[in-house]
Structures are given as C-alpha cells and as structure tokens.
Amino acid sequence: MAGAVLWTRTLQPPARPVLPDGCTDLIWSGGRLLVAGPDTRPQSVEGMPPGTALVGLRFAPGQGPAVFGVPARELRDRRVPLADLWPAGRVRELTERLAAAGAPGSAAGVGRLLEETAAARxxxxTGEDGRTAAVAAGLARGRPVAEVARAVALGERQLHRLSLDAFGYGPKTLARVLRLVRALDLARSGMPYAQVAAHAGYADQAHLAREVKLLAGAPMGVLLAPG
Known part of the structure; x- marks a missing residue:
C-alpha cells in the first residue's frame, strides 16, 4: 500500500513514549488489534510490560480515514480497539487469521495480512481525497497555510475542515508536527541543533527547543539519548 510503512517493536526499558508524527497506525499486539490515532502530544507505553511485541502498519498523514472509516479528528490522541470502528465479525476473522500467521514477532506474515486488509478497505x-497528499506535502515544505489552501482550490476555513477530517488537526498544527518530524530526523543524523533549526524551518535554535518541548514533552538531547 503506497505511503504505508510496516514496523515492529519489542518494548524494552526505559519505556520511550511515542512522539507525534501526523500518522495513524493499525497495531497487532497480544492478540488484539488497536488503532492509534494522530497525536498532538507524546503517548506513554508504560502500561505495556517489557518484552511486549508489536507489529504495526503506519499510514501516511491523511490515509487513515479511508482505511478506518471515521474522520481522523475522532481518533486524535486516542488508542481505540479496531472492533469499535469495523464490524465485529470482520475484526474477529482478521484476528483469527493474524493469530494463525504466528506470534507478533512473525512480522512478515502479520504485516502482509495488515497490508492486504488495508488495501481491501x-x-x-471512496478512496483517499487526492487533496490531502498535496496539503501534507505543501505544509511539510513549510509553505504558508494560505498558499497551501490556494494550491488545492480551497478557502482557509475549508482547508481547516478538510484537515480536521483527514489529519486529525488543523493545518497549522499539522505543519508543526511535520516540522518536528523533520527536525528529529536531521538531529538523529548528527546535524548540529542550530543547523537543524535552520533546515527544518524554525526561526532559531531557541524556537526549535520550545517546539520540541511542547510537542515531544522533553528536550532534544533527552529524545536522542541512547538507551
């Protein structure tokens, strides 16, 4: 499925929170299917014991509603059983097939089933709204909201409504989240923070530090610390 990324994780201490990235995930763990909505703050995994294995399919910003059948704003900052969104019989059948494919550590078989299911949905x-990818791409490049709205032939209020339904939050918040993702990627590559700020579109390093703390809940140095 274009734009979706399969991932695996086995929880080990210290428990690192999940940071906002604008995405929505379908997660298989412990015999259960969960949907992780788009976040505006770090989400703790401390309720899950060490050794918990997860396999997930991460949908690019704007893809989730077409798969899960609900506006993204209804999933913002939430973790929801898939059975709350899809017919119970369909979820039960998928759960049985995933269990037969092997433990969550068997990422290949589990991931293939998740991808097939999402593609079928x-x-x-009705498919994805073609405008959402253009909106996400424009905001990720740092374009002003008004310019992005014009590019998809919408007024700013219309763009705001589209963004709430597609991404879970308005275009300004989405832009901040996508900028955070870019900043973290650059910092992980070893780029000095001052250069990260400039390349990611922050006014200066102090602006970068404030935004990272607000959205990720911790300073950049803590987020990048090994362990």
Whole structure:
C-alpha cells in the first residue's frame, strides 16, 4: 500500500513514549488489534510490560480515514480497539487469521495480512481525497497555510475542515508536527541543533527547543539519548 510503512517493536526499558508524527497506525499486539490515532502530544507505553511485541502498519498523514472509516479528528490522541470502528465479525476473522500467521514477532506474515486488509478497505470505500497528499506535502515544505489552501482550490476555513477530517488537526498544527518530524530526523543524523533549526524551518535554535518541548514533552538531547 503506497505511503504505508510496516514496523515492529519489542518494548524494552526505559519505556520511550511515542512522539507525534501526523500518522495513524493499525497495531497487532497480544492478540488484539488497536488503532492509534494522530497525536498532538507524546503517548506513554508504560502500561505495556517489557518484552511486549508489536507489529504495526503506519499510514501516511491523511490515509487513515479511508482505511478506518471515521474522520481522523475522532481518533486524535486516542488508542481505540479496531472492533469499535469495523464490524465485529470482520475484526474477529482478521484476528483469527493474524493469530494463525504466528506470534507478533512473525512480522512478515502479520504485516502482509495488515497490508492486504488495508488495501481491501481502500478498494471498498471512496478512496483517499487526492487533496490531502498535496496539503501534507505543501505544509511539510513549510509553505504558508494560505498558499497551501490556494494550491488545492480551497478557502482557509475549508482547508481547516478538510484537515480536521483527514489529519486529525488543523493545518497549522499539522505543519508543526511535520516540522518536528523533520527536525528529529536531521538531529538523529548528527546535524548540529542550530543547523537543524535552520533546515527544518524554525526561526532559531531557541524556537526549535520550545517546539520540541511542547510537542515531544522533553528536550532534544533527552529524545536522542541512547538507551
């Protein structure tokens, strides 16, 4: 499925929070299917014991609603059982197939089923709104909201409503989240923080530090610390 990324994780102490990235995830763990909505703050995993294995399919910003059948704003900052969104019989059948594919550590078989299921949902529905990818791309490049709205032939209020439904939050918040993702990627590559700020679109290093603390809940140095 274009734009979706399969991932695996086995929780080990210290428990690192999940940071906002604008994405929505379908997660298989412990025999359960969960949907992780788009976040505006770090999400703790401390309720899960060490050794918990997870396999997930991460949907690019704006893809989630077409797969899960609900506006992204209804999932913002939430973790929801898939059975709350899809018919119980369909979730039960998928759960049985995933269990038969092996433990969560068997990422290949589990991931393939998750991808097939998501692709089938897209074929059944109305598909993605073609404007959402353009909006996300424009905001990720640091374009002003008004310019992005014009590029997709919408007024700013219309863009705000589209963004709430597609991404879970308005375009300004989405832009901040995508900028954070870029900043973290640059910092992980070893780039000095002052250069990270400039390349990611912050006014200066102090602005970078404030935004990282607000959205990620900790200073950059803590987020990048090994362990």
């Amino acid at each position: 897209l074929r059944e529905g």
